[in-house]
Amino acid sequence: MNIKRILALACAGTLSLSLLTGCGSSAETDTNADGKLRVLTSFYPMYDFTCKIGGDLVNVTNMVPSGTEPHDWEPSTNDLKNLEKADMFVYNGADMETWADDLLTSKSDSLRVVMASENVELMTTDGEHEHAHEHEGADHHHGDFDPHVWLDPENAKTEMETIKDALAEADPANAQTYQANFDKYAAELDALDKEYSDTLSPLPNKTIVVAHEAFGYLCAAYGLEQVGIEGLSPDSEPDPGRMAEVIDFVRANNVRTIFFEELVSPKVAQTIASETGAEAKMLNPYEGLSDEQLAAGADYFSVMRDNLAALTEALK
Secondary structure (H helix, E strand, O other): OOHHHHHHOOOOOOOOOOOEEEOOOOOOOOOOOOOOEEEEEOOHHHHHHHHHHHHHHEEEEEOOOOOOOOOOOOOOHHHHHHHHHOOEEEEOOOOOOOOHHHHHOOOOOOOEEEEHHHHOEEEEOOOOEEEHHHHOOOOOOOOOEEOOHHHOHHHHHHHHHHHHHHHHHHOHHHHHHHHHHHHHHHHHHHHHHHHHHHHHOOOOOOEEEEEEOOOHHHHHHHOOEEEEEEOOOOOOOOOHHHHHHHHHHHHHOOOOEEEEOOOOOOHHHHHHHHHHOOEEEEOOOOOOOOHHHHHOOOOHHHHHHHHHHHHHHHHO
16 A cells, blocks of 8 residues: 555554564553653664664664565554654665655654664665765655665664664663663674674675675675675566576676575575576575564674675685
8 A cells, every 4th residue: 555545544544563562661652651762663673773772761663564575565554653652763764764754744743753874874776875964855766775774784883873862862861871782782783893804804705696786785895796686676576688697697607605585585596596506595684584583582693693604605
């Protein structure tokens, strides 16, 4: 259903949706009886980062259900009601949530809106870098930027800092706690960044073949190159000409691994792997987690270390 149609029907009913609520919340999302900030996040990385910075001081509800690919997801009337109850809305920006502008047309004046990628140097869809501030409020079409900024740990740190600053401004009495939480995870992100650099830099191969081009920031950070079977959209399928090009590239460059991703069908990657004798393996863009991963306690750090292990095996 189109987001504008949902806005028109917002008062007509509620669509059932499983939401992820946590960070030590003891109250329902429709009450602020415990005095905690009520934060609505757009999709899982924003939920994870907000929980890490906010800890037990915030009640966080995530919009995109677990196991759902977020690129083509759109809000329901239930999400509009949660937005009305929230004190803060945290989203990635950079063209990730194409529905956000329409959703926020109905926001209350008291809602704090946090675009986590605000201070990240963005990559355009053709791989060029442009700073986010240059485009704030600009009239540009959706899809100008690669939104997957969080896959570079240093960008993840920048996004967490933006969230930390917003929480501290909204709740100054607990600013020191938010700062302490940020400092803890910033150190962990710096360690993860070093782990990636130390592990990947000596490997002889530097090119990865991926189902869709979600890994531009990660590749730029560590001297890798991604060859995408398709572009930034995970749902589109390549035409036969593109399939032939990728198959020729894989054979010519002795690529041993074709990466597919969590939450998207692996069939195209598996087809190319079968044609070339390569293996099809998962590289996770961390756009969402399954119920099983959530139950196992997976988070940004565990997924990124799983990705590092997969890259190391593919490139050695």
